Amino acid sequence: MIMNLTDVFTSEGKVKKISQTYDAGNVSYMGENYPVVDKSDVSLTFTNIGTGRILLEGELSLTVEIPCDRCLQSVEVPIGVSFVHELTAPNEENVSEEEEEQCFMSGYELDTDTLISNEILINMPVKVLCREECKGICPVCGQNRNEKECGCDTFVPDPRMAAIKDIFNANKEV
Numbered sequence: 001m002i003m004n005l006t007d008v009f010t011s012e013g014k015v016k017k018i019s020q021t022y023d024a025g026n027v028s029y030m031g032e033n034y035p036v037v038d039k040s041d042v043s044l045t046f047t048n049i050g051t052g053r054i055l056l057e058g059e060l061s062l063t064v065e066i067p068c069d070r071c072l073q074s075v076e077v078p079i080g081v082s083f084v085h086e087l088t089a090p091n092e093e094n095v096s097e098e099e100e101e102q103c104f105m106s107g108y109e110l111d112t113d114t115l116i117s118n119e120i121l122i123n124m125p126v127k128v129l130c131r132e133e134c135k136g137i138c139p140v141c142g143q144n145r146n147e148k149e150c151g152c153d154t155f156v157p158d159p160r161m162a163a164i165k166d167i168f169n170a171n172k173e174v
């Protein structure tokens, strides 16, 4: 959604609150699409903090389905998004250090979709595990070891040794 903020930029002390539906069905992150299974509305509060300056506070919570890093089973991950930005009108001297990051502002207009999706990406978890003690997938047979022990020998040797072993095996196949 594109919001024109001229009224807030120009009225001293003005506070404007809006609530907006977050309607994206999934989050695209690092080349993958993760389905959004639950979400709150986006709440945005704009406060005029001087001529041509707005303090923007926003909040959203959502639940995204992300595969476990070890066993690839879907995990519902709650993500809390909360942010504060200072917006500056185009004709004002920029007092904020954020200027270059504000790709969501164009003149007096705020692109809320760009803003929100940026904020979600910042809050995406680096690592997702279905549980702390997830045993993961057997690298030998692919069995999910949380469900069943496959009994494979999964001793992982020094990677340099593994490379030598690969060469050895490749030679043997010839």
Ligand SMILES: [Zn+2]
Binding pocket: 068, 069, 070, 071, 072, 073, 129, 130, 131, 134, 135, 136
């Ligand atoms: Zn897992």
Ligand SMILES: [Zn+2]
Binding pocket: 138, 139, 140, 141, 142, 143, 150, 151, 152
């Ligand atoms: Zn196995």
